[in-house]
Amino acid sequence: MCENRPMSELAEGLEAARAALADRRWRDGYDLLKAADEAERLGPEDLELLAWSAYFTDEIVRVVPLLERAYAAYVAAGDSERAAFVAVQLAHEYGSVRLQQAVGNGWLARAERLLEDLPEGRAHGYHALQRGLEALAKHDFDAAYEHGETAERIGREVGDLGLELRGRQRRAAALVYRGDIDEGKLLLNEVNAAAYGGGIQPYDTVVIYCNAIGACRDVAAFDEASQWTERAQLFCDEHSISAFPGVCRINRAEVMRYEGKLEDAEATATEASQLLAGWAPRLAGAAYAEIGEVRLRLGDLARAGEAFDQADALGRDPEPGRSLLLLARGKTAAALASIRRALTDDLPALERARRLPALVEIGLAAGGVEDAAAATEELAETAARYDTPALHAAAHVAVGAVALARDDPSAAVRPLRHALRLWLETNARYEAARTRVLLARAYEATGDAEGAMHELAQAGSVFDQLGARLDTQRVDSLLGRDAGRRVTKTFAFTDIVDSTRHLEHHGDVHWQKLLRRHDEFVRDAVAANGGEVVDDTGDGFFLAFKRAEDAIGAAATVQRAAAEHLPFDVRIGVHTAEGTHVGENYRGKGVHTAARIGALASGGEILASAASVRGLAELCTGPVRSERLKGLADPVEVVAVDWRRRAGG
Numbered sequence: 257m258c259e260n261r262p263m264s265e266l267a268e269g270l271e272a273a274r275a276a277l278a279d280r281r282w283r284d285g286y287d288l289l290k291a292a293d294e295a296e297r298l299g300p301e302d303l304e305l306l307a308w309s310a311y312f313t314d315e316i317v318r319v320v321p322l323l324e325r326a327y328a329a330y331v332a333a334g335d336s337e338r339a340a341f342v343a344v345q346l347a348h349e350y351g352s353v354r355l356q357q358a359v360g361n362g363w364l365a366r367a368e369r370l371l372e373d374l375p376e377g378r379a380h381g382y383h384a385l386q387r388g389l390e391a392l393a394k395h396d397f398d399a400a401y402e403h404g405e406t407a408e409r410i411g412r413e414v415g416d417l418g419l420e421l422r423g424r425q426r427r428a429a430a431l432v433y434r435g436d437i438d439e440g441k442l443l444l445n446e447v448n449a450a451a452y453g454g455g456i457q458p459y460d461t462v463v464i465y466c467n468a469i470g471a472c473r474d475v476a477a478f479d480e481a482s483q484w485t486e487r488a489q490l491f492c493d494e495h496s497i498s499a500f501p502g503v504c505r506i507n508r509a510e511v512m513r514y515e516g517k518l519e520d521a522e523a524t525a526t527e528a529s530q531l532l533a534g535w536a537p538r539l540a541g542a543a544y545a546e547i548g549e550v551r552l553r554l555g556d557l558a559r560a561g562e563a564f565d566q567a568d569a570l571g572r573d574p575e576p577g578r579s580l581l582l583l584a585r586g587k588t589a590a591a592l593a594s595i596r597r598a599l600t601d602d603l604p605a606l607e608r609a610r611r612l613p614a615l616v617e618i619g620l621a622a623g624g625v626e627d628a629a630a631a632t633e634e635l636a637e638t639a640a641r642y643d644t645p646a647l648h649a650a651a652h653v654a655v656g657a658v659a660l661a662r663d664d665p666s667a668a669v670r671p672l673r674h675a676l677r678l679w680l681e682t683n684a685r686y687e688a689a690r691t692r693v694l695l696a697r698a699y700e701a702t703g704d705a706e707g708a709m710h711e712l713a714q715a716g717s718v719f720d721q722l723g724a725r726l727d728t729q730r731v732d733s734l735l736g737r738d739a740g741r742r743v744t745k746t747f748a749f750t751d752i753v754d755s756t757r758h759l760e761h762h763g764d765v766h767w768q769k770l771l772r773r774h775d776e777f778v779r780d781a782v783a784a785n786g787g788e789v790v791d792d793t794g795d796g797f798f799l800a801f802k803r804a805e806d807a808i809g810a811a812a813t814v815q816r817a818a819a820e821h822l823p824f825d826v827r828i829g830v831h832t833a834e835g836t837h838v839g840e841n842y843r844g845k846g847v848h849t850a851a852r853i854g855a856l857a858s859g860g861e862i863l864a865s866a867a868s869v870r871g872l873a874e875l876c877t878g879p880v881r882s883e884r885l886k887g888l889a890d891p892v893e894v895v896a897v898d899w900r901r902r903a904g905g
Contacts, residue, residue: 266296277305280458282312282497300329300338308459312497317535320349336370340379343367344386352389355538381410381419388426392433395604401430418460421447425464429471433606435641437475444468448484452491461491466504473507474606476646478514479682485511505531506539509546513553514646516685516722519855519886522550529566541572549577553686554886555725557584573598576614583618584726592622609638609647616654620661629658649678653691660694665701672698689718693731709735713838717791720843721749721798721851723886735838746807746832746868747847748787749854750778750814751796753825771795774822781813790841796826796854800842804832804868808875811862812899819860827861829854830897832868845888852885853894866893876901 273288286309289302298306303326310318323346330339343366351360367383374380388403404426411420425447431440451464465488472481485508491497505528512521529543548563560581564574575598582591595615599608612635619628632654639647652675659668672695679688692715699707716731752774778797782789785806791798801807811828818826831853833846849865857863866880878896885892 266292269295270302273302274305277309280497282309285309286313286315300326300333300335300342303329304342311459314531316531319535320346323349337374337377337379340367340370340374341382343370344379344382348386348389352386352393353539354536376410378410378414378416378419381407381414381416381423384410385419385422385426388423388430392426392429395433397430397434400433401427404428404430418456421450421456421464422460422467425467429467432471432475437643440471441477441480444471445480448487452487458497462488462497462504465491466507469504469507469511473510475642475644476606476609476650477644478511478646478684481507481511482515482683506543506546509543509550513546513550514687515683516718518550518554518686518722518724522547522554525550538571541567541570544570545572545574545577548574548581552577552581552584553722553724553727555727555729557581557726576611579618580614583621588618588622591618592624595619605638606642609635609650612638613650613654616657620657625658625661628654628661632658645678645682646684649675649682649684649687649691652678653687653694656691656694656698660697660701665698668698669695669702685718686722686724689715689722689724689727693727693734696734710839713841713843714791716838716843717798717841717847720845720847721793723848723852731843741837742834743837743842744832744834745842745846746801746804746830747835747842747850748799748801748807748811748828748830749793749796749851750799750811750826750828751793751854751857753827753859770822770824774818774826777817777821778814781810781817784813785810798847798851804830804864805872807832808862808864808869808872808897808899811897815860815862815899825859827854827857827859828863829857830862830864830868832865849885849888849892852888853892856883856885856894857896862897862899863894864897866895869895869897 269288269292273285273292276282276288277285286306289298289306289309292298292302293306303322307319307322307326310316310322323342327339327342327346330336330342343363347360347364347367349360350356350363354360364383364386367379371380371383384403384406388400388407391397391400391403404423407423407426408420409423411417411423425444428440428443428447431437431443433440447464448468451461465484468484469481469488472478472484488504488508505524509521509525509528512518512524525543525546529540529547532540532543544563544567548560548567551557551560551563560577564578564581567574568578576595579591579595579598582588582594595611595618598611599615603611612631615631616628616635619625619631632651635647635654636651639651652671656668656672656675659665659671672691676688676691676695679685679691692711696708696711696715699705699711712731712735716728716735719727719731775792778799779789782797782799782801785801787799787801787806787810789797790800799807799810801810807830811830814826814828818824829850829852831846831850833844833849835842835844835846853863853865864877869875869877876898878898880893880895882891882893
């Protein structure tokens with residue numbers, strides 16, 4: 257007679273781990289599987305599960321060793337199909353992620369040997385995916401398209417929707433890279449929308465999003481890359497995935513840089529460099545190059561140089577940043593020699609297009625107008641071929657800059673205005689501000705002094721808000737010390753928290769209605785408290801008030817209206833300081849400080865500098881805390897203002 261024995265501790269742990277992973281509790285699943293593996297070596301299926309849980313919990317360094325063990329276990333068990341599948345994934349991890357091509361080729365050869373004697377099936381489809389990715393790396397776009405087609409067909413035949421969608425996306429990427437932009441992007445967006453609809457594994461969804469972001473980034477379609485970045489972040493949050501894996505984090509940081517979110521971009525790229533250092537050092541080099549690009553825009557030249565050196569040491573050529581750093585340091589001849597070297601390599605058109613604007617800027621600084629003109633012509637040809645707003649904008653800026661260098665400011669105005677419109681439409685605030693500076697030069701030279709002053713004031717205000725110190729100094733120099741008048745104002749910045757996520761939830765039409773209502777609340781509150789709307793920053797406002805109590809009153813009114821009528825949170829930063837009133841805008845350190853305080857605030861919060869609200873009657877505030885704000889040498893004391901009640905209430 258047999259007795260029912262209780263489930264062993266190991267079996268209970270495995271069951272709990274599998275249940276955790278099914279619930280997307282990746283850390284719990286990883287810890288439980290890891291403990292089970294330490295107690296008794298796991299079988300190949302559970303080793304694969306442990307590898308994927310490691311992937312989603314920032315334990316990426318553990319992925320490859322676990323997959324190698326799973327491969328060996330499948331081979332020992334005679335499961336050639338699963339062994340081949342894992343071998344293909346290892347070929348991807350080594351060859352495409354770690355950039356250790358020889359090792360990757362070895363794993364792909366192992367997979368191919370195992371697949372030779374098997375009927376066509378799922379593993380063949382993933383093999384075709386990897387072959388397509390390698391073809392893209394070699395710029396063999398026709399081969400990449402064919403491999404994607406094979407993967408898509410096999411995925412459809414075996415009922416693997418993730419494989420089918422990834423094969424279709426491989427085709428889309430091939431179309432985009434070879435210049436069939438409209439067809440490629442349409443297919444790319446179709447795949448992304450299908451991936452968001454569910455029905456596939458989280459890894460497949462993340463890979464689809466990351467590939468889409470990378471493809472858009474490579475052809476300078478940053479507006480679309482930004483949209484898919486936000487969608488990918490939403491997916492990661494919903495599925496408890498810690499963050500973007502691997503190179504996707506670097507692409508995400510570049511999108512942030514494009515949008516002028518310089519501090520967030522630096523933090524994201526720094527996080528990527530730390531994560532990748534022990535897993536894929538050459539990719540870590542790309543992260544350091546991105547860190548350098550951000551620091552260059554922030555005017556932190558010493559630390560930008562350090563980041564570029566780290567990128568170089570890890571095998572990543574940090575161009576065009578390194579050449580532009582030399583220019584910023586006043587080493588014009590060295591900068592020109594550097595960017596010329598960077599363009600002698602055998603680079604595809606899109607990679608050259610990333611470096612050509614630097615050649616235009618540096619060439620003009622060195623007096624090489626013809627070099628800059630030739631680079632401008634090549635850039636325009638690439639923009640015409642790939643037809644994305646950022647490429648067209650960069651080409652128009654180059655045309656305008658060359659016209660200015662040839663003392664033909666009238667010819668510079670139209671392309672620069674066109675470029676400015678494109679930058680603004682795609683939310684490229686830093687690039688738009690840089691273009692305004694050139695446009696101001698063109699206006700000044702054509703006798704439009706008022707237009708020039710307006711563009712410089714707008715540019716300077718954006719540079720202040722972004723913390724771009726060197727650009728701020730250049731604008732100050734162009735304006736002159738006596739330009740504008742010094743005033744004391746209370747500046748405020750408002751911002752909708754997680755606006756893109758709410759857009760996704762509510763849909764375009766309803767979101768626009770909500771946004772209009774939000775804007776009305778802000779403008780009405782500002783008018784009622786005697787303030788002025790200085791600038792509409794997209795999802796928020798830059799405001800100015802005569803007195804701090806007026807600013808707090810308006811901010812409290814906005815928060816109460818948002819809490820009662822809007823399905824999202826608003827954060828507001830307030831700071832009283834001197835600023836320079838130029839045209840219809842305000843400039844100076846006080847503006848930058850207010851912007852940084854606003855960025856520090858939480859949803860539904862009014863955060864003010866302590867000095868601004870000290871002594872205000874009937875105001876209830878939280879404890880004073882000291883915060884270090886980016887771009888400011890000294891810490892700033894801030895307090896949260898409780899807009900729900902008055903002091904003593």
